[in-house]
Amino acid sequence: MDVQQTSRFTVTRNSRAVAADQRAVLLEDPGFGRIHTDHMVTIRYTEGQGWHSAALGPREPFLLDPACAVLHYAQEIFEGMKAYRLADGSIAMFRPEENARRFNESAHRMAMPPIPEDLFLEAVEQLAKIDAGWIPGGEGSLYMRPFMFASEAFLGVRPANEYIFCVIASPAGAYFKGGKKAVSLWVSEHYTRAAPGGTGAAKCGGNYAASLIAQAEASKHGCDQVVFLDAAEHKWVEELGGMNIFFVMEDGAIVTPPLGTILPGITRDSIMTLARAKGHDVREEPYSFAQWRADAASGRLREAFACGTAAVVTPIGTVKSVEGDFTIGNGDGGMVTESLRVDLTGIQRGTVADPANWVHRL
Numbered sequence: 001m002d003v004q005q006t007s008r009f010t011v012t013r014n015s016r017a018v019a020a021d022q023r024a025v026l027l028e029d030p031g032f033g034r035i036h037t038d039h040m041v042t043i044r045y046t047e048g049q050g051w052h053s054a055a056l057g058p059r060e061p062f063l064l065d066p067a068c069a070v071l072h073y074a075q076e077i078f079e080g081m082k083a084y085r086l087a088d089g090s091i092a093m094f095r096p097e098e099n100a101r102r103f104n105e106s107a108h109r110m111a112m113p114p115i116p117e118d119l120f121l122e123a124v125e126q127l128a129k130i131d132a133g134w135i136p137g138g139e140g141s142l143y144m145r146p147f148m149f150a151s152e153a154f155l156g157v158r159p160a161n162e163y164i165f166c167v168i169a170s171p172a173g174a175y176f177k178g179g180k181k182a183v184s185l186w187v188s189e190h191y192t193r194a195a196p197g198g199t200g201a202a203k204c205g206g207n208y209a210a211s212l213i214a215q216a217e218a219s220k221h222g223c224d225q226v227v228f229l230d231a232a233e234h235k236w237v238e239e240l241g242g243m244n245i246f247f248v249m250e251d252g253a254i255v256t257p258p259l260g261t262i263l264p265g266i267t268r269d270s271i272m273t274l275a276r277a278k279g280h281d282v283r284e285e286p287y288s289f290a291q292w293r294a295d296a297a298s299g300r301l302r303e304a305f306a307c308g309t310a311a312v313v314t315p316i317g318t319v320k321s322v323e324g325d326f327t328i329g330n331g332d333g334g335m336v337t338e339s340l341r342v343d344l345t346g347i348q349r350g351t352v353a354d355p356a357n358w359v360h361r362l
């Protein structure tokens, strides 16, 4: 086997990597999250010893003890980020240091050990480089999934003493089938996603587990995504199952729910910066479902869109709830949404100026 020791990682190339011609076929229509690359990173943590045994090696299953803590108490966090192939052939990532920082904030909330940010970044970069052949061309990207879970075999209830940090990668096409088409939302008036003091701001698997029944309800009503209201009053719009939400008003003001119980999206933050640079009055303030419906009816609300790493910027066309349905604008997105999407994807792809140095070339 071809094993190498770099500064911090033991590198083992996958001798059974997918052949280039087979890979090319898979990359023609990768979809999202169903195809996986040849390698993975693993780094172990042991209380008293810290992070150790960093390895970049063939992607393979974990062997877990049935008492493994994550299987019982869900001590798990993750990140989602993308590697892009730029026009000049180089590989770039978008604000990866923000993912590293947020990962440690999630770790803190879930009583897990922080991982040094430079180690997190090196892990992601090493994987993107060794699996660079898996980055699709065109509008595709390589979706990178760093995650960490409690690996200690122990059924007592306390923070675990052992963890595994891992990064896997998956080539991705457009997240929503049909590209930039507007999506429909189902307003969950029964289920909530996050409560004050809870884990809403942490990127943990448990939040997703709790959201799936509401997402299934959305699908049952023919909607693409669920939108959650706040847990205390069931009144204020929070976010989608895995995306933040923005509202564009007739006077050009842009409103997005404030941080607290929502996930602090890096796309959300970037959109706010880009919109302010374009002269929009961007406000992080509570927006109620009742106001949303009234503003859509009166025409005060012109556009709404969802955003996140996976789906980038996606217009919202229709909203359905037990109280009835409504359409935003012409139901097909709008110019402000589109111009923000073009700006953001242009920066990510290296075709639009990047004044804030968001693009990190590997």
Ligand SMILES: *Cc1c(COP(=O)(O)O)cnc(C)c1O
Pocket: 080, 203, 239, 240, 241, 242, 243, 244, 263, 264, 265, 266, 267, 268, 307, 308, 309, 310
């Ligand atoms: C990851 C995530 C987002 C989007 O965050 P980005 O950093 O923009 O990808 C929004 N909401 C939830 C619940 C998420 O998990």
